[in-house]
Amino acid sequence: MSDLQDRQPVRFLVFSAALRTGSLNARLADLAAQTIQGNGGQVDFARMADFDAPSYDADAQANQGFPGTVEEFRDRITASDAFVIASPEYNFSMPGVLKNSIDWVSRFSPQPFNERHGLLMSASPSMAGGNRGLWALRIPLEHLGARVYPDMFSLARAHHAFDGDGRIADARLQERFAQNIVAFMDLVEASKHYPCVKTRWVEYLGEHPDPVIDRVE
Numbered sequence: 001m002s003d004l005q006d007r008q009p010v011r012f013l014v015f016s017a018a019l020r021t022g023s024l025n026a027r028l029a030d031l032a033a034q035t036i037q038g039n040g041g042q043v044d045f046a047r048m049a050d051f052d053a054p055s056y057d058a059d060a061q062a063n064q065g066f067p068g069t070v071e072e073f074r075d076r077i078t079a080s081d082a083f084v085i086a087s088p089e090y091n092f093s094m095p096g097v098l099k100n101s102i103d104w105v106s107r108f109s110p111q112p113f114n115e116r117h118g119l120l121m122s123a124s125p126s127m128a129g130g131n132r133g134l135w136a137l138r139i140p141l142e143h144l145g146a147r148v149y150p151d152m153f154s155l156a157r158a159h160h161a162f163d164g165d166g167r168i169a170d171a172r173l174q175e176r177f178a179q180n181i182v183a184f185m186d187l188v189e190a191s192k193h194y195p196c197v198k199t200r201w202v203e204y205l206g207e208h209p210d211p212v213i214d215r216v217e
C-alpha cells in the first residue's frame with residue numbers, strides 16, 4: 001500500500017508535546033510530518049502551545065466552560081483520522097502540559113480519542129530516547145479508547161542524531177523511522193477506507209461459520 005497511486009485520503013494531526021523553541025521532539029515531529037506527506041498523507045501540523053491550557057479544574061469547567069485551546073485540541077483531533085505525538089520524557093513519564101491537555105479533552109462527550117489511531121514517538125539526549133515516557137503516555141490514551149500503534153519510535157542521543165537537513169543522520173535508523181510511519185499509515189488507511197476488515201470479526205477462527213455460535217461485530 002506504500003504506492004502513492006493507491007493511497008486513499010488520510011489526515012494526520014502531528015505535534016510535539018514540548019513547549020520550548022529548539023525542541024528535539026519538535027524536530028522529530030517535523031520529520032514525521034514530512035514523511036507522512038512524502039508518502040501521500042495529509043498533515044495538520046500543530047504546536048503544543050496551540051493546546052496548552054490552565055491546570056484542569058472542575059470548578060473552572062463548570063463556571064467558565066472549556067478553554068479555547070482545549071476546544072481547538074478537540075476539534076483538531078476530531079478533524080483528523082489519526083494523531084502522531086512526539087513527546088519528551090520527563091521523569092520517566094510524559095510532560096504535565098500534555099497530560100493536562102489530555103485530561104481536559106477527556107471531559108468532552110463524545111470524547112475525541114475514542115477509536116482514533118495514534119502513533120507515539122520521542123527524542124531525548126539519553127540512551128533510552130525517552131521511550132519510558134511513551135509507555136506512561138499509552139496508559140491514559142488507551143484508557144480513552146485510542147488505538148495506540150504497537151511500534152513506537154524513540155530517538156536516543158537526539159541532540160547529535162539529526163543531520164543538517166533535519167533527517168536522522170544514521171541511514172538505517174532513518175529508514176526504520178520511515179518504515180514505522182508508513183506501516184502506521186497503512187493501518188489507518190485500511191481502518192478508514194476498508195471498514196469490513198475492522199468490523200467483521202469472528203471469535204473462533206477455524207470453525208465453520210454458524211450464525212448460532214459466531215460472534216460477529
Ligand SMILES: Cc1cc2nc3c(=O)[nH]c(=O)nc-3n(C[C@H](O)[C@H](O)[C@H](O)COP(=O)(O)O)c2cc1C
Pocket residue numbers: 018019020022023024025026088089090091092093123124125126128129130
Ligand atoms: C523536568 C525534566 C525532566 C526530565 N526527565 C527526563 C527523563 O526522565 N528521561 C530523559 O531521557 N530525559 C529527561 N529530561 C531531559 C529531556 O529529555 C531533554 O531536556 C529533552 O531535550 C526534552 O525534549 P525537547 O528537546 O523536545 O524539549 C528531562 C528534562 C526535564 C526538563
